[in-house]
Amino acid sequence: MTLTVSRLKHMSCLLLAVALLCICKPTFAENDESTLSTEDVLRVVLLRDYNTRVVIAGTGLLGLSAGLIGSFALLRRRALLGDALSHATLPGIGIAFLIQALAGGDGKWMPGLLLGGVISGGIGTLSILGIGRLRRMKEDAALGIVLSVFFGAGIAILVLIQQMEAGHAAGLESFIYGKTASMLGRDAWLIGLAGFIASLIAVVLFKELRLLCFDAVYARSQGFPQAFLDLVLMALIMIVTIVGLQAVGLILIIALLVIPPAAARFWTNRMGLMTLSAAIIGMFSAAIGSAVSALFPRLPSGATIVLTCSLIFLVSMLFGFTNGRVLHWLRRIRLHRTVGGQHLLRAVYEQIELAQETNPELKPETSVVPVAAVLAMRSWSAWELKSIIRRAEGEGWVVWLPNQTLRLTAEGLTRAKRLAHEHRLWELYLITHADIAPSKVDRDADMIEHILQPSMIAELERLLEAETPLGQVPPSPHPLSAELIDSNANQSTRRKEGRS
């Protein structure tokens, strides 16, 4: 079971990616007349063009490392620091461009621009840590201040550059929104290489980083240098952010760090698998996103990558195998149905018992119970009861006769007997061993009995041997009709417990 689940987890990631590709394809086709030719689509999808191939591979590696490192950042609660860091790179990029242009070269020499980004990003991060150390300053305030001030300064410098017309400034805005279309083969190589190295460091330090993320104080008590490990993690975030600027843009790079691990968390409870899944999700989102952006030259790749990412997140949140919502709902519905079916069988059985009190000759196999009587037993609505009966009929437990009466089948009777038996054992246990008054006991028994395990039933039978002859349904410790009165008084509470 666990094996298949984990295999499914991996497969699902692959399938998702394929499915997304399929979704993307028809969209291209619709746009054929306006901007795209079939030739273009095929070129990108089949990776015919060398440059496209390199760009998609490079951004894919970037997504992989972002997902991987983002997992640590998220678990260490440093994700927003990455966001502030990416915003803080902008003034550095602008200044680097100015220097390079004034020095007479092409202002857009990539390594120089990225170095500028690293320097101002580093200064920004240090300022956050410094401001955070001040008294009466919380870290989120420090983050907000640095993020906005640096970004504002960056925008101002970019506008300045455009007015000076020093060098060819067009394309610098691709650092803000991301644009793979303007990416050269050698940029993609740089991105891929940096992503690969960052991933390698994270994998090698997996054990130490896991300890840091889970319990930093304990790590320190064990002699692991917390400050150094945090620095390594920050450096890794920095690498991914800086090389990701061109592909995703500084506003949205945070998404590539946060969304894949957040999505992966829905599929697994193991950190190793989570980081792996996050890496895969990140890789596919980045690759698909940049491919789509390559098809539409005016569409920033940051946006397409983030949208792909969030689509995967949505699917994960709904269908994740361990923490997905649908699974959660299904479990609740299943429990709800089990409880409903059990309540029905016991209610019918107790009605038969009541009838037997006046007519001891009555045989449970042949006796019929009016639906109205069952409806009065509990607080279910007529509609609710109807659907419960329909399901029980489907299981072959009851027969709904045309004159609005119910008859238990042989199997239904066996089941009903067992349920009544367990219910009353539990009631007896509560009365004799847990000091609960008989008038209260039915409701308490009601809540627990649906989750009683066979071993617990055996234990109960052993405990209560004296009170109940083996193999027989013990009599109810409280008058059965009490439920009728009780049900009106406690309607709202009962309704709740039936659903829980």
Add this chain to the structure above:
Amino acid sequence: MSTNTSMQRNATGRSNPTLPLSVYDLTVAYYRKPVVWDVTFDVPAGKLVGIVGPNGAGKSTLLKAIMDLIPRTSGRVLVFGDEYRNARHRVGYVPQRESVDWDFPVSALDVVTMGLYRQIGWLRPVTRRHRERAMWALERVGISELAHRQISQLSGGQQQRTFLARALVQDADLYLMDEPFAAVDAATELAIVEVLRELQSQGKTVLIIHHDLQSVPEYFDYCMLLNMRVVAFGPTEEVFTQANLQKTYGGRLTLLEEATEAMRQRGKTL
């Protein structure tokens, strides 16, 4: 040995490698406001030491300062006659349960294995041998069948036992535990006490921050009453007195005292 003589020995600065823990004139301050004041004490080997005191008395701070987790304003700490950083391998730490995020995606076994990371060393992987050792530790605290559960699916008591197992797996000689009995079920409390007795029988020393005054005489043979300063430290029967408790808890004790007395009365009538 009495507190007095140990103070004198400390003052001469001689270190004693058989003494698990020797604290001399320790002061810790946050933002220049002292939290722990001039604390001096020696813990003899093989003792279970309970540390009690009101909230904010500096109990956790004291443990953290011993392990160099927070800077000391003044004073000296010797662990087996050496600086903590040289004796680290002989100290096991059980932090407060609330100090971590229990939603973290790891299993109980993963958490316990973390106690071995220092021994395993940098960059080396966790092997089967380590996991077997971690299983042994989980067995000792009685939850080996929950080893592969994600830690959020454990009850509070089971989480506390996981933390205890993480310290046990280190096979240390001195254990520092920050409220291992806080909000645990009766079964866990029993399991922890059993482990403590076992440790003591192996000659290990344990310092435990404790809240339940009533169980102090039962659990601990040594006791420290702390309220920023050490009010009293020594064998429980000598120092765990009404007068010392009054000094430690001040006015707040009266209520506590009444409650404890009421509990005792009820225990008699039942």
